[in-house]
Structures are given as structure tokens and as C-alpha cells.
Amino acid sequence: MPTHIFSVLCENEPGMMMRICRSFMRRQVNIDSITVGIEPSGLARIILMFNSDERTAEFLRQVLLRLTQVIDVEKLEEKTSIVREIALLKTKQLSEEERGRVLEEIEKVGGRVLQVAGKALIAEIYGDHERIEKLIHTLGSGVLKEVARSGQVIISKTME
Amino acid sequence: MPKMSGAKILIETLKSERVKHIFGIPGGATIPIYDVLYDEKEIRHILTRHEQAAAHAADGYARVSGKPGVCMATSGPGATNLVTGILNAYMDSSPVIAITGQVPKPFLGTDAFQEADMMSIMLPITKHNFMIRSVSEIPKKVKLAFKIAMTGRRGPVHIDFPKDMQVAETEVEIPRKVKYQKKVKVRPRAEEVRRAVELLVQANRPLILAGGGVISANAATEVVKLAEILQAPVVTTLLGKGAIPENHPLALGMLGMHGRMAANLAVTECDVLFGVGLRFDDRATGDVRHFAPRAKIIHVDIDPVELGKNVRVDVPIVADAKIALRAVIKGIQSLAKRGKGGQWLERVKKMRKDFAPRMDYDDVPIKPQRVMKELMRTLSEEAIITTEVGQCEMWAAHYYEVKKPRHFIVSGGLGTMGFGFPAAIGAKVARPGCDVVDVAGDGSFLMNSQELATAVDNDIPVVVCILDNRYLGMVKQWQDLFFDKRRSAVDLGETPDFAKLAEAYGAWGETVTRPSEIAPKLEEALRCGKPAVLDIVIDPEEHVLPMVPAGGRIDRMLT
Numbered sequence A: 001m002p003t004h005i006f007s008v009l010c011e012n013e014p015g016m017m018m019r020i021c022r023s024f025m026r027r028q029v030n031i032d033s034i035t036v037g038i039e040p041s042g043l044a045r046i047i048l049m050f051n052s053d054e055r056t057a058e059f060l061r062q063v064l065l066r067l068t069q070v071i072d073v074e075k076l077e078e079k080t081s082i083v084r085e086i087a088l089l090k091t092k093q094l095s096e097e098e099r100g101r102v103l104e105e106i107e108k109v110g111g112r113v114l115q116v117a118g119k120a121l122i123a124e125i126y127g128d129h130e131r132i133e134k135l136i137h138t139l140g141s142g143v144l145k146e147v148a149r150s151g152q153v154i155i156s157k158t159m160e
Numbered sequence B: 001m002p003k004m005s006g007a008k009i010l011i012e013t014l015k016s017e018r019v020k021h022i023f024g025i026p027g028g029a030t031i032p033i034y035d036v037l038y039d040e041k042e043i044r045h046i047l048t049r050h051e052q053a054a055a056h057a058a059d060g061y062a063r064v065s066g067k068p069g070v071c072m073a074t075s076g077p078g079a080t081n082l083v084t085g086i087l088n089a090y091m092d093s094s095p096v097i098a099i100t101g102q103v104p105k106p107f108l109g110t111d112a113f114q115e116a117d118m119m120s121i122m123l124p125i126t127k128h129n130f131m132i133r134s135v136s137e138i139p140k141k142v143k144l145a146f147k148i149a150m151t152g153r154r155g156p157v158h159i160d161f162p163k164d165m166q167v168a169e170t171e172v173e174i175p176r177k178v179k180y181q182k183k184v185k186v187r188p189r190a191e192e193v194r195r196a197v198e199l200l201v202q203a204n205r206p207l208i209l210a211g212g213g214v215i216s217a218n219a220a221t222e223v224v225k226l227a228e229i230l231q232a233p234v235v236t237t238l239l240g241k242g243a244i245p246e247n248h249p250l251a252l253g254m255l256g257m258h259g260r261m262a263a264n265l266a267v268t269e270c271d272v273l274f275g276v277g278l279r280f281d282d283r284a285t286g287d288v289r290h291f292a293p294r295a296k297i298i299h300v301d302i303d304p305v306e307l308g309k310n311v312r313v314d315v316p317i318v319a320d321a322k323i324a325l326r327a328v329i330k331g332i333q334s335l336a337k338r339g340k341g342g343q344w345l346e347r348v349k350k351m352r353k354d355f356a357p358r359m360d361y362d363d364v365p366i367k368p369q370r371v372m373k374e375l376m377r378t379l380s381e382e383a384i385i386t387t388e389v390g391q392c393e394m395w396a397a398h399y400y401e402v403k404k405p406r407h408f409i410v411s412g413g414l415g416t417m418g419f420g421f422p423a424a425i426g427a428k429v430a431r432p433g434c435d436v437v438d439v440a441g442d443g444s445f446l447m448n449s450q451e452l453a454t455a456v457d458n459d460i461p462v463v464v465c466i467l468d469n470r471y472l473g474m475v476k477q478w479q480d481l482f483f484d485k486r487r488s489a490v491d492l493g494e495t496p497d498f499a500k501l502a503e504a505y506g507a508w509g510e511t512v513t514r515p516s517e518i519a520p521k522l523e524e525a526l527r528c529g530k531p532a533v534l535d536i537v538i539d540p541e542e543h544v545l546p547m548v549p550a551g552g553r554i555d556r557m558l559t
């Protein structure tokens, strides 16, 4: 099933996330990524990624638009958008050899070590979704103790 | 500017929205509001005996009057008792305003006495809901609630009102109007109208399918006009009953699971289906793969979510039913075209005659069909029918010919037993000049029979006609037809004596067992000047037929 991205402009009020998320829950659709930011206007912009067939996606778009506090729902395409994500990675206690390999992998994808304590370290990596996925996959659960991710922040390339 | 308490501001704002009636029950968290109501002359508060009934009464009031109905409950159990009624209003797009007391703001989220998280509970069952968070925002939020309930597709709105906000005072002005930014498309695009008109004038077998949206948009006149210009039959959904006088030669009655055969066949045979103000519910369409299989479908609805949701649509039109109908009528007239009539019209007339429902049974025990005949004979076209849920509702929907919009009030989407009686109370309050009759099942009536006290005490003379089969009849029917007659937990036994129950409340009550007694006793009930219960003992073995089994094709009915 194709991935869909919605950029939802809505009022910034308590419960807004719940209203939006339950619309997906009710139709048995899993949200893969969700980020929220407040626009200069004071409105909130919620960016959602999910997988569903086209018909369900369009239905969900209408369901969101029906919500009283939703002002607009823009459908974004990955191809015509800029997608960014940040991940913070905390490792387990590593052997000397492991550490060398980990540092190498992190550098290879442009990541950066933020803190070292004993034999463990915390690194950051940012970029598109695939790059982060790949690094996390390469390091694996043998190395990584904790991963915190921003979710995908997306903006369309169109400019008026 | 005068200083007012939050409770006073609420009541003044309700008055500015021309609210004349509130249905409700007070409690700890709404006492400040009731204290204001104590001196209030312009608003009549009707004390129900259960909050569910307050919600249904507000719903019935709204459907009959076309104006928002208001109900009120205290926090916690009072508020949760509203839930079924509010969901019922939501499912049938009825504009109800529910106001509930809430624990004071500092106690929110602490499981304080009689605290229920109503913001979460009401969220999925209202069009919108909000909490009063400051006294000064009361006028704006309350007015907005009315605006939201009445804009676009109608629906219930809930306001949660913490007690400290009712007591706190401030100086505010109540604005005449509030701005609601939400954009709702009510006008069809010229291109959409052109395509619909083109299909309709070229059609050999056009058909109009009218739903509840026609009623709420007050577009019944336009439906009849379009039907006459096109010479097209009109079929309605359950909530669409009243969109055309059902004795009109082009009216084929209701479609669907318990619809009329003529309606279901016409839908199956038509080549253009003009659906307006409906959501193609599964009880109406049956198996969607075989729904209107030969037709191009034009679908007009104010709610974009509905278009293409259940059936494939060739011409989707987001618009208000009345505006769209007028545009289409104008489009057809400007082409100086009329319907072709001819063979299709002959076919429609023949079906109407061949499948005319039979009601002239003289049997004892009384056949429910005969009850419908007697009701139609006795009641004027101004009478308002509400129904409970079950066989009783489907008999009324199938047989009773409704002549006017807003005169047939049922629980459609939710199928709520216990709806009809409190809805009748609401209807009578809205239209005291009309006779109001609840066509009830014995099981359903018992779910809100305590409202006899409300009706007697507040002098609201409605008539409950119980189709008394001493069964949860509709469930029994399914067990008989699809579960090998294994009648599990559907026998209601011998109790109560409904006439005596009515009398115990100070209402009029009688039991009838013979067909010839129905009309005179109904007359008596209508003219006795008090709430009345007419217990009609009917044949407990009778099924609602014809019937489309769940998920079946609507042109293949069990008879």
C-alpha cells in the first residue's frame, strides 16, 4: 500500500491531536509518523505519514477536513517535498573494536557524536528517512540501547 | 456593562439564540445554572426523569422544528446518561446542544466526586465539543455551538461547563453573531449541475432517491417539483420519509431491508438515480454490488465525506439539497425539457399497484398492518409520528404513509430502543398544535416509560400506541428466520399491564384486542387531554415482510 503524507493546518487547542488520531484509529489505519509545529500565525501544523489505499486516504482527508478546527489538509508527495528527520542514538557499553566500527558508520552518514561517557556514546544523525533507517539497521540492537526520533518533518517544494 | 455570573451569561446567550425550551435534570454541578432558571420567564425547563430522555426529547424537538434542541445534565452520571441520546442525534444529523456541568477546573482530572471525562467521551459522538475555560468566552463559545450544529450537515454539539465557571462573574457583552470560519460548500458548480441535468433529461428510467438531508434542508417541495417535471418516481430512505407525500402517484415509499418491493425494484431497474441528502446506508442499499446496477448515479450531499463512501458515484455533487435541487430544476426547465414518461411511468404505476401493501386484516389477535391502517384513517396529515425501534418501527416505516416533512421521526442510524416516547414529548413541545403519536414496541417503551411522569407533570399530551407482542419482536424475527426458530431471551412475559402502568402515572390507559376498537379508542386517547397509552395486543407471530436478509440484494426479498 502506498505511503501518504498529510500536512494538516488546524487550530492549536487541547485535544486537537486526539481528534485527528482517533479519525485514523476508527478506520483501522496506523500512523507511521506524526510531528507537530506551531506556525507564526499561531495555528498548528501536524504532519502525518501513513500507509493505506488511495480510496481510504482520500476518505480520511475528507474526514479530517470535516473537523471543526481543521482549516486545511494538504496532500504532500515525497518526490515534491523536502523530508527531514533527526535521530538521537545512545549506545550500550562498547568494546574498543566495536566503538571504532560504530564511529566509522556514524561518520559515513554524516552523523556526529555529542557525548561520550565511559564506553558508551550518544550520537545524532539527521537527513532523510532512509538514511536514518539504514544507520539504525546497520548498528542494530546489539549496539544501540536507545533511539529517539523526531518523526518526519516535511515541507512541499512548491513556492509561490 | 452589567456584571453577570457564568450561569447567567449562559442563559442570556441561550436567549439570544432564541432558545425557548430546555430538557434536563439538575445536579450538584449545575445548581448555579438552575438557580438562574428559577427566575427565568422566557425559557421553559422541562424536567425529564432520565437524562437519556432529555437528549431524545431535544432531538425530537430539533427534528420537528428544524431548530436546535437543548438538553442539560449534571456532571458524571447525568452527563453519561446523555450519551446514547447524543450519539443517536449524531447518527441522524440532528442539531442538539448538550450542556453538562463539570467539576470545578482545579479538580479536573483528579477523579473528583461525579467527575467524568466528558470531553473524551463526547468527542467521537458529536459534531464538535468544547469546555468553557473562562467566563468571558461563554457567549462566543455557546453561540458558536449553535452555529456549528446548524451549519452544513447538522449535528449535536456538546459544551462542558465547569462549576467554578458558572459561579465566577465578569462583564461581557453578548454579541449578536459570531464568526465561524469553517468553509462549507453549499452551491453546486455549474459544471456539476450541467452533468446532472444532462443525465436526467437523457434518462429513460430516471429515479429520485431522497434522504434525511432533504428534510433538514426543507427541500421537500423541490423534490416533488423535480419528480413531476421528470415524471420520475421518488423512493425515500427511512429518514427521507416525508420528502414527498406518500400518496402521490410518483411516490414508491421506502427502500431497503424492510422497504417496499416497488421501491427496491424501481431502484434496481432505473437507468439514472438522483440521490439527494442521503448516505447510502447498508440497510438501504443491501449488497452494494447489486445496488442500482443499471444506473448512472448522481449523488448530492452537503457532507463531502459521504460522496463515494458506500456506492460508486458518477456525478458527485457537494451541495445543500435545496440549492442543488433548485439548480437542477432550473437547468431542466431552461432546456424546455420534461421527462419522457412513457413505458417507465407505466411500469412504475403498475408496480405501485401490484405491490400495494395489504392492511385490511380482520384477524384477532390484531395484525400490526391493520393497526397502521387504523392510524392512517384516524390521524390527520398534520399528526406527527415518532417510533420506537424494532418491528414496530419497520411496520410504521413500511405501511404508514407520511404526507409532510418533519412529521415522521425515527431513530435511523443508531436504532435506539426507548427513543420514540421522549422524542414524542420533544415533538409535542415544539408543535403543541399537532397530535403526536409514538408507535411503540412493548420492549422499547419500557426503556423510557418513566417519562410518563414527565409528560403528565408537564402536561404534554402525547399518545403512545404500543404494538404489544410481548416479545423483543425484531430479534425474535431474526431468530425465527435465520437461527432455526431458537427464540433466545426474547420473551417479555406477561408483565406489566400497560394500561395500569399509565394510570399509575396519572395518564390515560386502555387495552384493545379487536381491530374495530382501535380507531374509537385512539380518538379517545387523542381527545382525553392527557398523556395516553393505548396498549394494542397484536399477533406475536407476525413478521415484518417482505425483507432483504442482511447483505442481500434488495431486489430479492423474502416474502
Ligand SMILES: Cc1ncc(C[n+]2csc(CCOP(=O)(O)OP(=O)(O)O)c2C)c(N)n1
Residues within 6 Å of the ligand: B388, B389, B390, B391, B392, B393, B415, B416, B417, B418, B440, B441, B442, B443, B444, B445, B467, B469, B471, B472, B473, B474, B475
Ligand atoms: C437500546 C437497544 N437495545 C437493544 C437493541 C436490539 N434490538 C433491536 S429491536 C429489539 C426488539 C424491540 O422490541 P420491541 O420494542 O418490543 O419491538 P418489536 O420488535 O417487538 O416491535 C431489540 C432488543 C436496540 N436496538 N436498542
Ligand SMILES: [Mg+2]
Residues within 6 Å of the ligand: B441, B442, B443, B467, B468, B469, B470, B471, B472, B473
Ligand atoms: Mg415487542
